[in-house]
Amino acid sequence: DAGVTQSPTHLIKTRGQQVTLRCSPKSGHDTVSWYQQALGQGPQFIFQYYEEEERQRGNFPDRFSGHQFPNYSSELNVNALLLGDSALYLCASSLWVLAKNIQYFGAGTRLSVL
Amino acid sequence: AQTVTQSQPEMSVQEAETVTLSCTYDTSENNYYLFWYKQPPSRQMILVIRQEAYKQQNATENRFSVNFQKAAKSFSLKISDSQLGDTAMYFCAFMKRGVGNEKLTFGTGTRLTIIP
Numbered sequence: 001d002a003g004v005t006q007s008p009t010h011l012i013k014t015r016g017q018q019v020t021l022r023c024s025p026k027s028g029h030d031t032v033s034w035y036q037q038a039l040g041q042g043p044q045f046i047f048q049y050y051e052e053e054e055r056q057r058g059n060f061p062d063r064f065s066g067h068q069f070p071n072y073s074s075e076l077n078v079n080a081l082l083l084g085d086s087a088l089y090l091c092a093s094s095l096w097v098l099a100k101n102i103q104y105f106g107a108g109t110r111l112s113v114l
Numbered sequence: 115a116q117t118v119t120q121s122q123p124e125m126s127v128q129e130a131e132t133v134t135l136s137c138t139y140d141t142s143e144n145n146y147y148l149f150w151y152k153q154p155p156s157r158q159m160i161l162v163i164r165q166e167a168y169k170q171q172n173a174t175e176n177r178f179s180v181n182f183q184k185a186a187k188s189f190s191l192k193i194s195d196s197q198l199g200d201t202a203m204y205f206c207a208f209m210k211r212g213v214g215n216e217k218l219t220f221g222t223g224t225r226l227t228i229i230p
Contacts, residue, residue, distance in 0.1 A: 042221050050214075
């Protein structure tokens with residue numbers, strides 16, 4: 001059973017460009033969450049997708065958008081990149097089973113904005 | 115809003131010793147979960163242990179155990195018989211209970227080094 005997979009593993013962009021990051025959830029998981037982890041910090045919640053809709057959103061600008069596909073995979077899009085968007089972007093998938101929910105994380109995409 | 119505080123940026127301990135990582139949190143919620151995640155250099159966040167706030171019994175997973183003090187809003191992680199593979203960043207995290215609340219709030223982490 002494959003875990004959460006993210007692509008690409010590393011990406012370099014320049015200011016003003018747009019980027020798309022991809023996430024395949026753990027098999028059977030229907031909820032995907034995205035987090036941004038700046039260097040030396042804990043992950044910060046960006047947003048969450050369930051049934052192809054954004055269900056929750058953290059304090060991130062509209063430049064950050066996402067999508068969830070019918071197979072539960074997800075994309076994170078960031079427009080008009082800023083230097084401060086350089087970070088590790090983590091995807092987590094989860095599923096409620098018997099009132100229990102555990103989030104499983106991918107290895108992340110390291111985004112560098114020059 | 116919830117906040118999670120980890121006041122120990124770095125810790126180190128000799129192999130086979132016991133180490134305790136601290137975490138405090140602030141919330142007005144009564145039903146929630148608390149987690150400890152481990153992030154090794156491979157970057158993948160791995161769940162170490164999970165505690166449900168309505169359970170008074172402290173969670174244990176092999177060498178890992180927690181001391182959950184709900185009134186004090188404290189949630190520390192004890193690692194017994196530490197091993198070199200325990201070297202990693204450790205993050206404490208909070209999640210409200212209930213479907214639709216699957217948002218984790220993390221602390222800033224503690225970098226743990228196990229010395230051979």
